[in-house]
Structure formats: structure tokens, C-alpha cells
Amino acid sequence: MDRIxxxxxxxxxxxxxxxxxQQREFLISLDGKVGDSDLGITxxxxxxxxxxxxxxxxxxxxxxxxxxxxGATMARTAPSTMGxxxxxxFLRASKAVEGRDALGTADIAAFWRAFRDGVAERGKAxxxxxxxxxxxxPIAVTLEAQAAVGASLAQAxxxxxxxxxxxxxxxxxxxxxxxxxxxxxEKTIGLQDAGATVGYFLIRRMAEFVAxx
Amino acid sequence: MxxxxxxxxxxxxxxxxxxxxxxxxxxxxxxxxxxxxTSKVKAGKVGIATGGGSGHLPLFxxxxxxxxxxxxxxxxxxxxxxAEQMYQVTRHIDQGAGVLYIFGNYSGDIINFDMAxxxxxxxxxxxxxxxxxxxxxxxxxxxxxxxxxxAGIFFVYKAAGAAAAEGLSLDEVTRLADKARLRTxxxxxALSSCVVxxxxxxxxxxxxxxxxxxxxxxxxxGISRKKLAPxxxxxxxxxxxxxxxxDYKRGxxxxxxxxxxxxxxxxxxxxxxxxxxxLLEERGVTARHVWVGEFAxxxxxxxxxxxxxxLDEELDRLVSAPANTPFFKHLAG
Numbered sequence: 001m002d003r004i005x006x007x008x009x010x011x012x013x014x015x016x017x018x019x020x021x022q023q024r025e026f027l028i029s030l031d032g033k034v035g036d037s038d039l040g041i042t043x044x045x046x047x048x049x050x051x052x053x054x055x056x057x058x059x060x061x062x063x064x065x066x067x068x069x070x071g072a073t074m075a076r077t078a079p080s081t082m083g084x085x086x087x088x089x090f091l092r093a094s095k096a097v098e099g100r101d102a103l104g105t106a107d108i109a110a111f112w113r114a115f116r117d118g119v120a121e122r123g124k125a126x127x128x129x130x131x132x133x134x135x136x137x138p139i140a141v142t143l144e145a146q147a148a149v150g151a152s153l154a155q156a157x158x159x160x161x162x163x164x165x166x167x168x169x170x171x172x173x174x175x176x177x178x179x180x181x182x183x184x185x186e187k188t189i190g191l192q193d194a195g196a197t198v199g200y201f202l203i204r205r206m207a208e209f210v211a212x213x
Numbered sequence: 214m215x216x217x218x219x220x221x222x223x224x225x226x227x228x229x230x231x232x233x234x235x236x237x238x239x240x241x242x243x244x245x246x247x248x249x250x251t252s253k254v255k256a257g258k259v260g261i262a263t264g265g266g267s268g269h270l271p272l273f274x275x276x277x278x279x280x281x282x283x284x285x286x287x288x289x290x291x292x293x294x295x296a297e298q299m300y301q302v303t304r305h306i307d308q309g310a311g312v313l314y315i316f317g318n319y320s321g322d323i324i325n326f327d328m329a330x331x332x333x334x335x336x337x338x339x340x341x342x343x344x345x346x347x348x349x350x351x352x353x354x355x356x357x358x359x360x361x362x363x364a365g366i367f368f369v370y371k372a373a374g375a376a377a378a379e380g381l382s383l384d385e386v387t388r389l390a391d392k393a394r395l396r397t398x399x400x401x402x403a404l405s406s407c408v409v410x411x412x413x414x415x416x417x418x419x420x421x422x423x424x425x426x427x428x429x430x431x432x433x434x435g436i437s438r439k440k441l442a443p444x445x446x447x448x449x450x451x452x453x454x455x456x457x458x459x460d461y462k463r464g465x466x467x468x469x470x471x472x473x474x475x476x477x478x479x480x481x482x483x484x485x486x487x488x489x490x491x492l493l494e495e496r497g498v499t500a501r502h503v504w505v506g507e508f509a510x511x512x513x514x515x516x517x518x519x520x521x522x523x524l525d526e527e528l529d530r531l532v533s534a535p536a537n538t539p540f541f542k543h544l545a546g
Binding site: 068072075076081084087088091122123124 | 300320327
């Protein structure tokens with residue numbers, strides 16, 4: 001597909017829901033090493049709730065409204081830091097694509113730029129702090145560069161997913177500065193950040209979703 | 214640990230059941246006991262909401278009532294309530310005039326209140342925030358944004374609550390709350406630890422003959438730990454830091470809050486206030502309003518804090534206004 005429509009958004013959330021259900025145990029163990037192991041639970045619960053809410057709402061609501069419902073639903077189901085950050089990301093993305101009935105490369109770049117900025121503002125983290133932002137930042141930057149050279153949505157997302165994978169790998173050498181992981185300091189070196197892993201999963205699945213269709 | 218408990222896990226909810234039975238002037242929203250709101254929301258008034266962890270009574274929920282707050286989201290012991298709970302409180306108390314959030318400067322509370330404000334905004338509810346950061350000991354001058362919020366938030370509640378009761382706009386209530394925040398300073402001292410019920414042992418250890426100046430209300434490290442000094446010396450050290458923060462001139466007025474942290478007798482608090490009052494007199498500063506008692510505790514922690522609000526004419530008017538809440542009643546004047 002070269003554009004994401006409202007009905008695609010509903011199916012994309014279904015795909016994210018399935019992904020986080022499948023990765024639940026992996027995220028629990030990843031987070032358990034330096035956090036409180038609730039990440040797998042938070043993500044599977046919040047994406048399941050969001051996917052169901054979008055199903056109920058239906059495509060007639062339009063892309064912006066669907067993303068807003070997803071964000072609001074996640075904020076209410078998962079009152080943990082990652083749940084709140086992800087929710088904020090979707091609420092900001094919703095504002096960024098207001099009025100669009102389909103999302104091309106430039107719109108998806110705006111989506112992830114707003115998502116990234118919302119998470120940065122809410123989480124008060126900086127790039128390099130070993131958080132979700134360390135993956136979201138290259139996602140926004142890569143998509144903007146892809147949009148600038150006129151790449152198709154599938155090409156742009158494939159390149160972005162690859163950039164996000166590298167960015168996730170790079171979090172292994174970073175020292176945690178935020179949340180419970182910060183207390184573990186040096187012990188976090190060598191481990192990929194759990195929040196950043198979620199960011200990578202999101203973009204990878206979006207890229208696969210667009211490539212599949 | 215020696216505590217009156219049934220199930221440690223039910224500590225907060227059983228406490229709340231007691232609160233609702235004892236104080237019919239408060240109730241809860243959204244079918245969630247942790248969304249405490251006033252039983253009589255006033256039409257057209259700016260709503261004021263707070264929230265934070267349990268373990269600090271009378272803070273936070275104890276100040277929901279006439280002339281003070283309209284709602285409080287209640288978290289687990291020393292834990293932030295959720296954004297959803299804050300949002301439900303917001304929805305319940307909004308009367309179309311907007312809602313002001315007043316809470317302490319802690320990362321969990323900040324992230325959840327921000328999220329609640331974002332959800333409220335989607336409903337078209339205007340939300341403003343004033344974040345209490347009165348604890349002088351928690352960061353240096355110039356880094357005030359890093360300071361924790363402690364007992365001095367009481368003065369921010371009082372000023373904002375009175376302003377809202379006067380029928381002022383959201384912008385005006387916010388301005389006055391922020392002014393009270395900027396003119397309030399607190400210093401604390403701890404003599405013993407607190408025990409979180411679900412953990413069951415002391416949060417930190419401190420010697421029988423030691424005190425820790427500047428310790429936070431969850432046991433966060435203070436400025437210095439040393440041998441316990443005579444009461445007057447302790448107050449001298451605390452007040453020196455408070456006086457250094459603002460320009461208190463001869464003839465100025467202040468409001469004073471001497472707060473017990475949960476395990477210190479009232480008698481001792483008055484011994485502390487005695488010295489505070491001597492130091493104010495030496496400077497020619499008048500204590501226009503004095504409150505001595507428990508306002509913001511830390512479970513059974515022994516210790517105390519002193520908060521000083523540097524008054525001006527309008528803050529004096531707001532602090533003087535009447536209030537009637539489960540834990541704080543004040544006649545006008």
C-alpha cells in the first residue's frame with residue numbers, strides 16, 4: 001500500500017495488539033532485569049484495549065479521531081510510565097494528521113515527529129538517556145529524510161525500521177538515566193532498553209503491515 | 214512493625230472507607246474510591262484538584278472542602294495516583310470555569326497530571342497547573358525547579374481555594390496560587406524513619422541520637438545527618454536557611470506552619486514554634502497567621518517541618534478567608 005487509510009489504522013492496531021500479546025513474556029523478562037517487569041503487561045493490555053476501542057469506533061470516525069481514541073484508551077488502561085508515554089504519542093500523532101483521510105510518506109513522517117516530540121515532552125528525557133526516545137528520534141529523522149527524497153511509503157518505512165533496529169542496538173552501550181532502571185546504572189550497560197524495544201516493535205510492525213498489503 | 218492493619222494491601226482502601234463514613238462532605242467519582250471529590254460541587258466556580266500518594270494525611274485529600282479544594286486523586290502509599298483517576302476527578306469537579314491542579318514536584322505525579330490534563334483538554338476542559346516546590350533542602354537556589362513539594366503546599370491550597378471561592382477566573386486563581394507557591398519556603402528535620410505497610414520495615418535507619426536536616430517526606434536524603442541538637446538550635450539552623458531565601462523586611466507579615474511528620478507530640482511542635490516566633494520577633498517580622506499541628510505527615514516518622522509564607526496584602530486576604538474541610542477548619546480572620 002502507498003497510503004494508510006482509516007480502515008488500515010484499525011487493522012494496524014489489531015496487528016500491534018497481536019504483536020504485543022506475542023512479545024509479552026519477552027518484554028517482561030527484558031524489563032525485569034532492571035525495572036519492575038510490568039512493561040510486557042502494560043503494552044499487551046493497552047494495545048488490546050486500544051484495538052478493541054477502534055473496532056467499536058469504526059473507520060467512519062476518520063484517522064485522527066481513531067488515533068485519539070487509541071491514545072485516550074491507552075492512557076486509561078495502563079497507568080504506568082510507558083503506557084502514558086505511548087498514549088501521549090498517539091494523541092499527538094492524532095493532532096498531527098488532523099483532516100487527512102489517508103497517510104502518505106510525508107504524513108507518516110509528521111505522525112512520528114509528533115509522536116516523538118510528545119514522548120520527549122512528557123517523559124522529559126533527552127536523546128542518549130537510554131529510553132524509548134533513542135529509537136523514536138531516528139524514526140522521525142529517517143522518515144523526514146525519506147519524505148524529502150520522495151520515497152514511497154513502503155520504502156520509507158523499510159529504511160526507517162532498519163534505522164530503528166540500529167538505534168535499538170545502540171541503546172546497549174548507554175547508561176540508564178530515568179525510571180527504576182536509573183538505580184541500576186552500570187548494570188544497564190550491555191542491555192537494550194526495554195522502552196526503546198517497544199518503539200522498534202511499533203515501527204517494524206508498521207513497516208511489515210504496509211509491505212504485506 | 215507495629216501498626217493497626219487488617220491486610221497491608223487494603224491499607225489505602227480501608228482508610229478511605231473510614232474517611233467516607235466519617236466525613237459525608239466528601240464522596241467519590243467514577244465508582245472509584247480513589248477519586249475523592251467534594252459532595253457539593255459549586256456551580257460556576259473554578260475547580261481545584263490535587264493528588265498524590267497516601268501516607269501523608271491530612272495531605273492530600275484532607276483539604277477537600279469549602280474554601281480549599283474540590284477533589285483529590287488518591288494513590289497507594291507514597292505512589293502517584295493514575296492519570297485516569299486524576300482525569301475522573303477533573304471531569305467531576307469542572308463547572309465550565311476550568312480546573313487548577315496543585316500537586317507536589319515528584320516525577321510520577323507530574324507525568325500523570327500532565328496526561329490527565331491532556332485527556333481533559335480533549336473534553337474541552339481548561340486545565341492549569343501549579344507544582345509545589347517549597348522544600349529548600351532538596352536543591353540549591355537557582356535550581357528551584359528541582360525542589361520537592363512538602364507541607365508548604367498547604368498555603369498554596371489555602372490561597373487558591375479562597376480565590377476560587379471568591380469567584381475569580383481560572384487565570385486569576387492560577388496567578389494567586391503561583392504567587393503563594395513562590396513566596397512559600399519549608400525546611401524539615403527527621404528523627405526517625407517511616408514504615409510503608411506493604412513493605413513492613415523502616416524505609417531507612419537513623420541512630421537513636423541522630424537527626425537528619427532536610428529529609429524529604431518519603432525519606433529522601435536531606436542536607437546533613439548529625440547528633441540531635443537542642444530544639445532551639447535545630448530551629449536556628451532551619452530558619453537561617455529559610456530567611457536566606459527571601460528578603461524579609463522589618464514590618465513584613467508572614468504565615469507560619471509548624472508541621473509534625475506523624476510521630477512527634479504536639480508539645481514538641483510548640484517548643485519549636487516558640488523559637489520560630491522569637492526569631493521572627495528579632496527581625497521585626499509579624500506572624501499574622503500561625504498553625505501548629507499535623508498537616509503533611511510521613512506515616513509514623515518523628516520530625517517536623519516549618520513553612521513560612523511571606524505575605525502581601527492579597528495573600529493575607531486569601532489566607533484569612535474561612536475554610537471548612539475534614540482536616541482543616543478556619544473561621545474568617
